Amino acid sequence: MTEDAFRLTGPDGKVTTLPVRKGSVGPDVIDISALYQEQGVFTYDPGYRATGSCESDITYIDGELGILMYRGYPVEQLAAKSNFIEVSYLLLHGELPTASELEKFDNTIRTHTMLNEGMLAFFKGFRYDAHPMAMLSAVVGSMSAYYHNEMDAKNPEHRDIFAHRILAKLPTIAAAAYKLNIGQPFMYPRNNLNYCENLLHMLFAVPAEPYQIGPIAAEALDLLFILHADHEQNCSTSTVRMAGSSGANPYSAIAAGVAALWGPAHGGANEAVLKMLTQIGDASQIPKFVAKAKDKNDPFRLMGFGHRVYKNFDPRATIIRDMCYKVLKHLGRSDNPMFDLALELEQVALKDEYFIEKNLYPNVDFYSGIIYRALGIPTSMFTVMFAIGRSVGWTAHWREMIADPAARISRPRQLYTGPKERSYVGIDQR
Ligand code: SDX
Numbered sequence: 495m496t497e498d499a500f501r502l503t504g505p506d507g508k509v510t511t512l513p514v515r516k517g518s519v520g521p522d523v524i525d526i527s528a529l530y531q532e533q534g535v536f537t538y539d540p541g542y543r544a545t546g547s548c549e550s551d552i553t554y555i556d557g558e559l560g561i562l563m564y565r566g567y568p569v570e571q572l573a574a575k576s577n578f579i580e581v582s583y584l585l586l587h588g589e590l591p592t593a594s595e596l597e598k599f600d601n602t603i604r605t606h607t608m609l610n611e612g613m614l615a616f617f618k619g620f621r622y623d624a625h626p627m628a629m630l631s632a633v634v635g636s637m638s639a640y641y642h643n644e645m646d647a648k649n650p651e652h653r654d655i656f657a658h659r660i661l662a663k664l665p666t667i668a669a670a671a672y673k674l675n676i677g678q679p680f681m682y683p684r685n686n687l688n689y690c691e692n693l694l695h696m697l698f699a700v701p702a703e704p705y706q707i708g709p710i711a712a713e714a715l716d717l718l719f720i721l722h723a724d725h726e727q728n729c730s731t732s733t734v735r736m737a738g739s740s741g742a743n744p745y746s747a748i749a750a751g752v753a754a755l756w757g758p759a760h761g762g763a764n765e766a767v768l769k770m771l772t773q774i775g776d777a778s779q780i781p782k783f784v785a786k787a788k789d790k791n792d793p794f795r796l797m798g799f800g801h802r803v804y805k806n807f808d809p810r811a812t813i814i815r816d817m818c819y820k821v822l823k824h825l826g827r828s829d830n831p832m833f834d835l836a837l838e839l840e841q842v843a844l845k846d847e848y849f850i851e852k853n854l855y856p857n858v859d860f861y862s863g864i865i866y867r868a869l870g871i872p873t874s875m876f877t878v879m880f881a882i883g884r885s886v887g888w889t890a891h892w893r894e895m896i897a898d899p900a901a902r903i904s905r906p907r908q909l910y911t912g913p914k915e916r917s918y919v920g921i922d923q924r
Pocket of ligand 1: 541724725727728729758759760761763787788794795796797798799800801802803852854857858859
């Protein structure tokens with residue numbers, strides 16, 4: 495390999511030069527777009543472990559060093575100094591806003607929080623015990639039925655309105671799903687409240703009496719949304735890009751991202767962590783479950799551990815663990831058995847050879863559920879909370895993809911291992 499190319503010699507001796515492209519930071523990439531045409535072969539990378547699917551300016555992660563940056567700003571600094579609305583502006587527009595830009599953006603989000611009354615009617619069609627993620631993906635998808643004629647993806651103003659609606663309305667849809675599950679009346683948003691206060695109001699207020707928003711609850715949610723806001727080309731973000739690449743209505747592309755996030759290997763892990771901790775029960779059972787996680791014949795995995803990219807630690811997990819302790823202490827529940835069990839499980843796993851060898855550390859989902867539960871949010875709503883935070887990342891990536899003049903439909907190839915050509919056999923001869 496020279497400074498800027500790989501040379502590949504095919505079985506027939508033909509040499510193909512594959513250019514190397516350099517990013518602003520992080521690994522270089524080999525541009526293989528000429529490979530099939532020149533060598534008649536595809537690359538093969540199931541799960542895309544070593545494949546860059548696109549060029550992006552939005553988020554950078556370094557799995558070895560545990561680095562996460564949004565538009566170049568370390569997430570630790572944003573978690574300590576910023577707030578979710580400001581971080582959303584940064585992810586969508588690429589720069590931190592001035593005071594007037596932030597005020598305008600915040601006001602715009604506050605004035606897009608209501609749903610069309612027809613959209614609210616969908617909730618009357620769901621069973622009372624429908625999973626909130628099922629309702630979220632259905633109702634977000636229905637947004638394409640309300641805004642299809644105001645959506646010219648090539649129009650920057652339409653791309654802005656789309657972003658504002660997704661960011662503003664997901665908390666309202668999420669809260670409506672929760673209220674359906676608990677049989678309480680839907681609470682309309684209050685635009686005099688900030689983003690997280692409004693969500694808490696819609697989740698926990700009732701018409702019968704005033705609701706006092708806990709400041710620590712709003713602070714914790716804001717931090718969690720910052721930490722969940724974006725994460726490069728993860729499964730759900732890649733799904734949004736893939737769906738959007740065909741020119742599909744962007745609200746449908748976001749609904750596809752919601753569906754992908756739901757899986758327990760991805761955003762559904764926070765719900766799975768709480769179920770796992772409940773299953774473990776107490777610290778005496780930890781060795782048994784760690785052994786199950788290591789047993790190749792046992793499908794059990796330690797949920798909230800491991801990551802495709804982070805091979806030392808997930809910087810978000812560290813910040814969330816500290817916030818978890820702060821919330822529990824503030825609520826007078828620092829002796830929370832679930833948190834104590836999680837801390838003990840982390841200590842045991844981090845000392846275990848298997849987890850060390852396979853680079854398995856707590857990820858973003860390991861502690862977040864304990865905070866949500868302490869705030870009174872049920873386990874079934876945990877992934878919905880993840881989706882609210884990630885909605886701005888999905889939207890930012892869709893905008894980046896759709897605004898790229900070189901963008902084309904995503905269409906991977908395959909290694910075919912099925913039957914070779916054969917002729918049809920009549921049913922009387924089978
Ligand atoms: C998120 O991509 C992102 O950025 C995602 C995310 C985001 O912000 O968008 O960070 C959010 O999805 C976090 C991950 C949440 N998922 C979980 O906590 C579920 C439990 N973790 C795993 O299922 C797994 O670790 C993944 C899915 C997270 C990563 O899977 P990979 O990269 O495909 O790794 P792998 O499954 O190939 O595992 C490598 C090895 C395997 O053993 P071997 O086949 O090499 O012998 O590690 C083992 C796995 O069996 N392993 C685990 C394990 N995770 C991996 N063993 C026990 N417990 C686990 N949790």
